[in-house]
Amino acid sequence: MPPSGEVSSSAIAPVGRIGAGLLPASRYADVVVVAPQDRLDHANGDAFSLALEPYLADCRPGGIHLVLDLSALRYVSSAGLRCFMLAAKQAKAQGGEVVIAGMQAVVREIFEISRFTLLFKVFDDVSAALEALSPRAAQVHRGR
């Protein structure tokens, strides 16, 4: 269900399963927040990318901003990081942007060691990401 660009005050939750987990997604105005759960590695990387694809397709000027909320992600392997890299690459090619929010300490360290912090804008939490990306989305998020 790719976002339409309409302002919405309600979250779109969960939209699909990735392996044994879920990829919850929420929409705030022109921002979609997706939240991979638990682990992302070679076992569920393809499923994650597949579930992300509808949002990525609309991550372009006039479309949406995409926030990867990693607050529920405990571990990411090289294969999982590659999924993030491909998402960033596609968004950039379309003129859009994917940002990261809410990393747990372990995942943040993995991002730093792998230099993935150079690839993404990283925010402490979803609120901070929305404030930076879209005042409208931040407003919707505050009033949810």
Add this chain to the structure above:
Amino acid sequence: MRVRFWGTRGSLPVALTSTGVRRKLRSALTYALEAGVTDVDALLANLDRDADFAVTHTYGGHSACVELDTGAGEFIVCDLGSGARPLGNDLLQRAAAGRPRIVNVFLSHVHWDHIMGFPFFAPAYDPDWTIRIHGGHAELEHALRLQQSAPCFPVPFDRLAARIEFVRLEPGVPHMTNGIEVAIKKQRHSGDSYGYRFTRSGRRLVYTTDSEHRPEDAEEAAGFVEFFRGADLVVFDAMYSLLDAISVKEDWGHSSNIVAVELCQRAAVKHLCLFHHEPAYDDEQIEQVLRETVRFEELTRGEAARLMISSASDGLEIDV
């Protein structure tokens, strides 16, 4: 078995710069002033205890050359990068003490940084020596002759006095050298490269350089896990950060510290040695990569046994 590193740099030899030397001096002098230590020996001992390796030493700049020393019998060497020059001089001295004048070389591939030391390898100029060059490529001899052809080098290959033999190895066909079983594995690299596994009396060394690993290729990863399985030491090309290795430097034929740890953890390897250092890195950057790799291993260890991690430097010795 003792693994002795003669060259550990990737792609191109480098030298410690004056700026780098001054930085080390400043750090050491600052330490001495703050500690109030005036005795030189005491100061050096304290620095060795307290300071980073990058302050007291250098990782060195020779390109790939690693010796596997059994302490007796024929010599065994992986790759002939610029580190082969000091190695060759050392071999002359050790042979004078009674070791056979035979060197078994195992080439990962014939890219320049892995063969450039051969024209400066002293045993090649001595008729009493035999040099057996093993590898998976068909063009081993062609490549070594080519780099000594005019106008690139003044001494043609045919003027080398040593007996030089070439031995083609096949993946899946074990080979015995000096009592050591050698297995070979094809790797992803421009023109292919080959990794080597040396096994003797239950001890196992894997030398795997210039090998690109694709995180998305689970089958390929499983093959390397099997090749590394239970190794006491894996010498691994960790030239780039993971981000670089799978994005802007994809297809450049190298890998990262992240993938090194992942594969070694899965294979229950005991000791990982980061190798083929990026030539643009100074000592501090290489040491930072080591620190971060140690931390990554801690973060991802789980219930498994600790994977020991070190970073190769010219002159380093590791007993296997």
